[in-house]
Amino acid sequence: MTTENHDHAHDGSELLSLDQVTASSPQMQPLARDPKTMETKISALFVLSTLCFVGFGVAYWQDANFWLYGALLGTGMSFVGVGLVAWGKYLMPRGPFVEERHELASTPEERNAFAAALVERGGVTIKRRKVLGTLLGASMGAVGVVSLFPLLRSLGPLPGDTLQKTDWKKGTYLVGSNGRRVHIGTMTVGGSMTVFPEGLQDTDNGQAVDQTMLIRLEPNYPESNPANFKTKTGRENWGPSGYVAYSKLCTHLGCPVGLYEQQLELLVCPCHQSMFNVREAAQPIFGPAPRPLPQLPLAVDANGFLFAADGYTEAVGPGFWERS
Amino acid sequence: MSTTTTPRTKRQAKEAAGPYGNVSRAVNELDDRLGVAKARTFLDKIFPDHWSFMLGEIALYSFVILLLTGVFLTLYFVPSQSSVRIPMDFPYAPLRGQRVSEAFYSTVNMSFNVRCGLLMRQMHHWACDIFVGSIVVHMARVYFTGAFRKPRETNWLIGSTLLILAITNGFLGYSLPDDLVSGTGLRIADSIMLSVPLVGSYLSFFVFGGNFPGTAVIPRFFVLHVLLIPGIIIGLVSAHLFLLVRQKHTQFPGKGRTEKNVVGTPMFPVFIAKTQGFLFITLGVTALLGAFAEINPIWQFGPYDAAKISYAVQPDWYMGFLDGLLRIFPPIEFASFGHTIPLEVFIPAVVFPGIVFNIAMAWPWIERKFTKDNEMHNLLDRPRDVPHRTAFGVAFFSLLAILFIASSTDVLANFFHVSLNTVLWAMRILTILVPIVTYPVTYFLCIEMQEGGRLIGKRKTANIVHRTTEGEYIAEPAAVRPGDGHHELDALPVPSFIEGIDEELEAPHEGELVEPGVRAVTR
Ligand code: FES
Numbered sequence: 001m002t003t004e005n006h007d008h009a010h011d012g013s014e015l016l017s018l019d020q021v022t023a024s025s026p027q028m029q030p031l032a033r034d035p036k037t038m039e040t041k042i043s044a045l046f047v048l049s050t051l052c053f054v055g056f057g058v059a060y061w062q063d064a065n066f067w068l069y070g071a072l073l074g075t076g077m078s079f080v081g082v083g084l085v086a087w088g089k090y091l092m093p094r095g096p097f098v099e100e101r102h103e104l105a106s107t108p109e110e111r112n113a114f115a116a117a118l119v120e121r122g123g124v125t126i127k128r129r130k131v132l133g134t135l136l137g138a139s140m141g142a143v144g145v146v147s148l149f150p151l152l153r154s155l156g157p158l159p160g161d162t163l164q165k166t167d168w169k170k171g172t173y174l175v176g177s178n179g180r181r182v183h184i185g186t187m188t189v190g191g192s193m194t195v196f197p198e199g200l201q202d203t204d205n206g207q208a209v210d211q212t213m214l215i216r217l218e219p220n221y222p223e224s225n226p227a228n229f230k231t232k233t234g235r236e237n238w239g240p241s242g243y244v245a246y247s248k249l250c251t252h253l254g255c256p257v258g259l260y261e262q263q264l265e266l267l268v269c270p271c272h273q274s275m276f277n278v279r280e281a282a283q284p285i286f287g288p289a290p291r292p293l294p295q296l297p298l299a300v301d302a303n304g305f306l307f308a309a310d311g312y313t314e315a316v317g318p319g320f321w322e323r324s
Numbered sequence: 325m326s327t328t329t330t331p332r333t334k335r336q337a338k339e340a341a342g343p344y345g346n347v348s349r350a351v352n353e354l355d356d357r358l359g360v361a362k363a364r365t366f367l368d369k370i371f372p373d374h375w376s377f378m379l380g381e382i383a384l385y386s387f388v389i390l391l392l393t394g395v396f397l398t399l400y401f402v403p404s405q406s407s408v409r410i411p412m413d414f415p416y417a418p419l420r421g422q423r424v425s426e427a428f429y430s431t432v433n434m435s436f437n438v439r440c441g442l443l444m445r446q447m448h449h450w451a452c453d454i455f456v457g458s459i460v461v462h463m464a465r466v467y468f469t470g471a472f473r474k475p476r477e478t479n480w481l482i483g484s485t486l487l488i489l490a491i492t493n494g495f496l497g498y499s500l501p502d503d504l505v506s507g508t509g510l511r512i513a514d515s516i517m518l519s520v521p522l523v524g525s526y527l528s529f530f531v532f533g534g535n536f537p538g539t540a541v542i543p544r545f546f547v548l549h550v551l552l553i554p555g556i557i558i559g560l561v562s563a564h565l566f567l568l569v570r571q572k573h574t575q576f577p578g579k580g581r582t583e584k585n586v587v588g589t590p591m592f593p594v595f596i597a598k599t600q601g602f603l604f605i606t607l608g609v610t611a612l613l614g615a616f617a618e619i620n621p622i623w624q625f626g627p628y629d630a631a632k633i634s635y636a637v638q639p640d641w642y643m644g645f646l647d648g649l650l651r652i653f654p655p656i657e658f659a660s661f662g663h664t665i666p667l668e669v670f671i672p673a674v675v676f677p678g679i680v681f682n683i684a685m686a687w688p689w690i691e692r693k694f695t696k697d698n699e700m701h702n703l704l705d706r707p708r709d710v711p712h713r714t715a716f717g718v719a720f721f722s723l724l725a726i727l728f729i730a731s732s733t734d735v736l737a738n739f740f741h742v743s744l745n746t747v748l749w750a751m752r753i754l755t756i757l758v759p760i761v762t763y764p765v766t767y768f769l770c771i772e773m774q775e776g777g778r779l780i781g782k783r784k785t786a787n788i789v790h791r792t793t794e795g796e797y798i799a800e801p802a803a804v805r806p807g808d809g810h811h812e813l814d815a816l817p818v819p820s821f822i823e824g825i826d827e828e829l830e831a832p833h834e835g836e837l838v839e840p841g842v843r844a845v846t847r
Pocket residue numbers: 250251252253254255269270271272273274287288289
């Protein structure tokens with residue numbers, strides 16, 4: 001108590017007691033200098049808001065523009081809000097008022113009684129029945145573990161090696177999104193298109209996993225003499241007639257690497273601007289992507305249509321634990 | 325207590341009920357059953373008058389708006405990934421005849437064919453941005469003024485959990501319409517799950533019910549978005565408010581304010597009027613934003629197609645700092661022993677936010693380690709008086725702000741006509757430099773302000789500066805004008821009556837408490 005009194009003395013004020021409050025105490029007066037004018041202003045706001053809401057009803061009935069609904073509703077609500085705040089702030093007793101905080105903490109005796117109840121009742125019922133307690137614990141533990149099966153395991157199949165594979169196999173024809181096979185005469189140098197394994201162009205997996213960028217880097221050669229475009233040692237035969245194909249899944253976070261910068265011969269990912277050098281095995285030259293885009297080995301059949309000479313030799317897309 | 329003797333006449337019954345007629349009778353009925361009259365002190369609960377206490381209210385009211393508009397949206401949204409063809413008479417021509425998912429179709433359909441549908445959708449989205457934003461600003465207020473200290477650590481924990489839930493639910497809702505931009509967001513979320521060592525691919529398969537994208541994710545996210553997470557949020561908000569009433573408000577130091585009282589305005593009717601006003605203002609502003617500020621126009625993005633990409637991929641603002649760090653983090657994948665850990669994803673997208681939110685949640689305990697302060701605190705700190713806390717907070721927020729800016733490296737490069745590489749390196753350096761610089765700068769600013777700010781609760785008087793003909797500057801205190809002094813009245817206990825306010829009395833002219841012409845200012 002002494003400290004409290006000291007506090008008050010310090011800033012020169014005292015708590016007033018309830019019987020000092022009268023209707024004429026300054027704290028009971030409104031803050032507004034001229035309450036009548038304030039009342040008029042607030043009334044105007046409430047009238048305007050009513051008009052807005054009625055207007056909203058009319059607009060709805062007339063099937064008006066959607067922004068008119070919002071404008072009328074929003075203005076009406078704002079008027080009500082400002083009016084209410086002004087009412088509370090300027091026309092109600094200005095205060096300030098005070099309330100005492102009640103000690104949250106209990107007395108030491110009450111605390112002891114509480115702890116004693118826990119320990120002693122617990123002691124009687126649990127300590128003397130150690131075996132029962134252990135068995136109950138074991139049972140609860142078991143149900144805790146097994147409930148994970150339906151809660152987690154039922155959510156989906158196990159990944160197995162699905163993330164490592166795509167639908168591209170030796171001999172799969174390349175098709176565009178319209179399902180037509182790609183002839184080597186289709187594209188000029190600098191052209192690019194998205195291709196899918198034949199028959200899978202409209203499926204979820206075909207689009208999400210198998211999507212591949214086909215790019216033409218070199219001009220046409222006579223069919224009898226297909227020149228291969230080499231992007232890296234060991235990939236001497238992967239680029240017939242100057243065509244190369246890379247997985248379209250960014251190795252960073254799996255966005256489609258959809259932007260082919262023809263002048264610089266770069267594939268650019270629009271998500272975080274990773275850039276891949278198309279001439280050099282799609283090596284990343286900028287951005288957060290850690291790995292080159294996997295390359296799909298291509299071949300040309302007797303009629304000049306492109307097909308996969310083999311599947312992808314590594315997992316496509318972003319990294320994950322099981323990826324070797 | 326109700327009456328003990330049975331009244332004979334109607335009049336007797338009326339008198340027995342109490343002096344306030346129907347209200348008395350209603351109170352009696354309720355009190356017989358629930359003892360409501362004992363809760364009268366609740367009507368007297370004092371709310372401190374300071375604008376910064378309004379931030380939490382905005383968060384609460386934007387959540388109310390989310391619930392109201394959200395219920396409307398569920399009436400029209402179909403959470404399914406099965407495919408439908410958009411009819412040829414659809415109002416928005418570019419979409420006619422396209423095969424899209426039902427989720428996408430129902431969303432564009434409610435935007436074009438349901439009256440007020442688009443308004444509700446845009447209000448919902450804006451309310452979400454305001455919700456997360458006001459939680460962050462509210463937490464900043466609580467942090468910088470030390471309101472989280474004992475006994476309020478629990479409410480700080482509840483609050484930071486609410487922030488995490490709000491962000492999560494924002495992301496889930498953003499994913500539901502199955503448009504091109506949100507689908508790309510989902511693909512990125514999937515890759516982030518995959519980056520977790522050991523369990524990543526299982527995590528991804530269990531969330532998506534198989535390989536991305538599958539057909540399970542939208543129905544699943546829908547249930548989480550409209551039922552589970554809002555349910556938890558409602559529960560935690562109730563706990564938050566309960567603790568607030570139980571522990572009472574904090575307050576800034578000032579005239580008549582001690583650790584043992586609360587000074588301000590009473591719950592009924594003053595605070596109720598103001599706070600309901602704020603509810604309506606929040607509603608009004610959200611409705612105006614929903615009408616005039618287009619947000620997430622998914623019909624322009626088109627339906628999700630895994631092989632397509634929009635060039636304007638921008639997550640909602642509260643995800644920006646993650647996107648920024650993903651952009652500027654160096655490509656350092658760990659691959660050997662037949663395993664891969666994509667550190668360039670795992671560190672910025674899992675470890676970093678984990679650290680950020682853990683520091684935020686554990687802050688009351690972290691601070692206690694340094695201050696060894698185990699006292700109860702009901703009076704708030706001014707930020708300058710606790711320079712280390714303030715400096716750390718500023719450094720923390722400036723780091724997040726830089727990362728947020730880094731999420732638009734491409735836009736910056738275009739705007740300033742510099743190479744992407746320059747922007748990237750500038751951002752990498754700033755990310756490290758800015759927090760290191762802002763900490764000491766804030767610290768010394770605080771110390772500096774402590775020196776200057778000895779006059780707590782008083783306004784400085786104005787000076788008039790003259791320049792003499794010799795070029796010398798002379799400052800003279802200006803004459804005191806009405807309103808200069810910071811006049812605060814003494815605090816009164818809340819009287820049970822409010823009637824009898826005498827408007828003729830013109831209280832400011834009465835007595836010596838207030839000089840004529842000086843308006844008392846409530847803080
Ligand atoms: S997903 Fe391609 S750069 Fe991030």
